Amino acid sequence: MKAVHFGAGNIGRGFIGKLLSDANVAVTFADVDAPLVDQLSHDQSYKVKVVGSQCQIDTVTHVTAVNSASQDVIDRIVKTDLVTTAVGPNVLDIIAKTIATGLSQRFDAGNLKPLNIIACENMVRGTTHLKNEVYKHLDETYHQRADVLVGFVDSAVDRIVPPSEAANDPLEVTVESFSEWIVDKQQFKGDIPAIEGMETTENLMAFVERKLFTLNTGHIMTAYLGALKGHETVRDAIEDQDIRKQVKAAMQESGEVLIRRYGFDRDMHNAYIEKILGRFANPHLRDDIDRVGRQPIRKLGENDRLIKPLLGTIEYGSSNSTLLKGIAAALIYTNETDPQAIELQASLTEHGVRPTLAHYTGLAQDSAEAKQIEALYLQLR
Structure with a gap:
């Protein structure tokens, strides 16, 4: 299974990216921070310091990165199984055009597999907001196909991810041991992916x-x-x-x-x-x-x-x-x-x-x- 994740910052790497990778999902991070993208695509792994009653350091693998302003991310959306975000509420409107372009090229390429998009943001019904913005940029001729094939899945996320203090490793991130990622099971298209740490509910x-x-x-x-x-x-x-x-x-x-x-x-x-x-x-x-x-x-x-x-x-x-x-x-x-x-x-x-x-x-x-x-x-x- 493949995923494109917008936002390679601390929350993206330490929370959603880690859960996806732990579930053997091949994750492509999309970000505008060129040095961060270069290092992620070169190393294809990073460390996460998980702190609770005890501390442990996990290594996240199965990852790469592309610039979110490039054609590379469009090409990934054409072929991916899942799109997630951790970019902050204000940036959702910016990436909506990129996602719309990816969807139109995906449909033009004949990819009729279901695609689910989950905005993992600190906002109420963030994915529904993202859907509305995506549809503004998506030609109306694609709307009916998107209604059938693309699930815009709202979620609730909870994990404290402070700035990392690992000065010698710009990719290492510190997170608390507690995490909660709850998604609206009624909004998926096709099969709901089996991702440990992602819980489904009908009362989001x-x-x-x-x-x-x-x-x-x-x-x-x-x-x-x-x-x-x-x-x-x-x-x-x-x-x-x-x-x-x-x-x-x-x-x-x-x-x-x-x-x-x-x-x-x-x-x-x-x-x-x-x-x-x-x-x-x-x-x-x-x-x-x-x-x-x-x-x-x-x-x-x-x-x-x-x-x-x-x-x-x-x-x-x-x-x-x-x-x-x-x-x-x-x-x-x-x-x-x-x-x-x-x-x-x-x-x-x-x-x-x-x-x-x-x-x-x-x-x-x-x-x-x-x-x-x-x-x-x-x-x-």
Whole structure:
């Protein structure tokens, strides 16, 4: 079995690429980083340091790489069995044209085998979004054939992959031992590939929101509350007992939404929260707060990790005081190397808290929540 994977960064190599290779899938990475592509195509292997209660180093094989802006990647799509991505939500729109070109040439070449495409991104229904973008670039004469032969499979992914500290090996990547890759079994075309570590479900949104409302909400709460107190890493912040207490409270607030919406067992979900807190405290992972906290505008979006669970608490009339504090902390976050953080601070200076909230989050300026966030913002500064 062959796969084309867009994105040869740490997540691509350490998570999806590794799972595919471990399942004896021949993986071709597609990326625009020419030195990275050259080294991957030359070495055709790389090391992954897996850290949990113990550490081990695995070697990933069966891999090569091509430039994602070249004809080479089109040629691979023509013949591949699977396409996956780990490029970040903003880059999906860019690679959509390449995938559309690959599909049209695949059909022209007479390849009528089913092809499944899975976007493995931190976004809700990312593959559905990618499909819509691909179809914009795909000539309408191919749409019916694509509807029949191409499965756009939504997924939920979860693995912490911090920047690697292996200065002598640019390909080595560090990952935590925990990983979760859940896909919507109803969206596949043809046989579902047997890949250990890829789980199928008929209720994907429950798992998408469980991850978004727990791992992502907790991670960003830890980062923004940690930044307020001058911590440098997620582990430093979560070992601050005051922050840990608040992060846990925020995940319980978002968890109440999940329990009511999807019928999750309360005790099992509380155990899941404890597991997430343990992952943040992994002594072998150095996860910088600025890596987690970057792009605050995206993370304050109405479908993202702070506002979406907040909207759920409003829907169900449940408590949300800690989530509101996390949103206020997000507004305070500064990072002179992050364009979004700079833009957010400029908006706050020019327009004030509630107009900025309304613009970036969709919360009404005169809502009770916006007023509470403004009061917390002024209190925390």
